[in-house]
Amino acid sequence: xxxxxxxxxxxxxxxxxxxxxxxxxxxxxxxxxxxxxxxxxxxxxxxxxxxxxxxxxxxxxxxxxxxxxxxxxxxxxxxxxxxxxxxxxxxxxxxxxxxxxxxxxxxxxxxxx
Amino acid sequence: xxxxxxxxxxxxxxxxxxxxxxxxxxxxxxxxxxxxxxxxxxxxxxxxxxxxxxxxxxxxxxxxxxxxxxxxxxxxxxxxxxxxxxxxxxxxxxxxxxxxxxxxxxxxxxxxxx
Numbered sequence: 001x002x003x004x005x006x007x008x009x010x011x012x013x014x015x016x017x018x019x020x021x022x023x024x025x026x027x028x029x030x031x032x033x034x035x036x037x038x039x040x041x042x043x044x045x046x047x048x049x050x051x052x053x054x055x056x057x058x059x060x061x062x063x064x065x066x067x068x069x070x071x072x073x074x075x076x077x078x079x080x081x082x083x084x085x086x087x088x089x090x091x092x093x094x095x096x097x098x099x100x101x102x103x104x105x106x107x108x109x110x111x112x113x
Numbered sequence: 114x115x116x117x118x119x120x121x122x123x124x125x126x127x128x129x130x131x132x133x134x135x136x137x138x139x140x141x142x143x144x145x146x147x148x149x150x151x152x153x154x155x156x157x158x159x160x161x162x163x164x165x166x167x168x169x170x171x172x173x174x175x176x177x178x179x180x181x182x183x184x185x186x187x188x189x190x191x192x193x194x195x196x197x198x199x200x201x202x203x204x205x206x207x208x209x210x211x212x213x214x215x216x217x218x219x220x221x222x223x224x225x226x227x
Contacts, residue, residue, distance in 0.1 A: 033214045042200075043157065045214040058214075092156050094214070100145065100204075102215055104156035 002027045006093050006105035013083055013112050020079045021108045023093030028073035031096035034066070037107070038089045046091075049076040083112045117201045122222040125191050133186040133221055135201030140181050143206045147215065148175065148186045150197040157200065157217075160186065164206075196225045 005024045013019050023032065032049040046066055047055040055068035070076045080087050093105040118136040125131045137146065148160040161168055161175045163184075168175040174187040188195055200220040 031213055035214075042219050043215075043217040045216065048214060094156075096213060100162060100206075101147075101159040102149070102157075103159065107156045 001103055004105035010109040015084050018081045020077050021091055023076045025074045029095040032076050033094040034078045035092040036089045085112045088112045119201050119221045124224040126226050128190055131188040131191045133199050136183045138182045144203040146184050147202040147204050149200045152197045191225050193225050198222050
């Protein structure tokens with residue numbers, strides 16, 4: 001199965017700043033997604049990263065807060081903008097494989113202080 | 114996607130089989146049943162998925178009820194490394210475009226006693 005590299009693995013950021021998380025896949029994939037996991041909670045889908053077009057956001061998530069890029073079929077970035085302590089979460093990149101299973105990155109653990 | 118119901122937590126002993134139940138009474142005919150697990154401090158990992166027939170792989174078995182309103186993930190011989198949160202998720206085979214991500218519930222926290 002495809003291998004996902006996600007950077008950074010963790011970061012501590014000041015409120016009001018922005019952090020860009022990178023997701024690199026070792027093969028071309030059609031479907032890439034970004035999830036958030038708040039402390040002690042389950043995973044919530046933020047958006048689908050579409051190659052060559054704007055991302056498709058889930059209810060409660062907006063492009064101004066979570067801009068996403070997908071320049072090609074192996075790479076995507078998620079930016080968490082104007083951060084507040086409520087944005088402290090684990091952010092995960094995910095791909096859908098050809099046989100229907102999903103592969104998750106190891107996540108970026110973000111702490112906003 | 115149709116909703117699933119799982120127990121909040123289960124406990125089992127090491128080297129014994131574990132049966133993790135999932136109810137999905139509103140499942141549609143085109144919903145696949147997916148299982149993922151999340152080990153502590155890691156992203157979720159794929160375990161198994163199926164549509165109608167029982168499925169086996171190196172990690173687990175998936176037993177699907179004849180009416181498909183419930184399913185059971187079977188770990189044949191639990192080890193301490195199997196302690197994780199297990200998620201049962203339904204996924205419509207015809208979903209596409211922006212609605213193709215997985216929807217996670219709260220899952221079952223599996224505790225393995227040595």
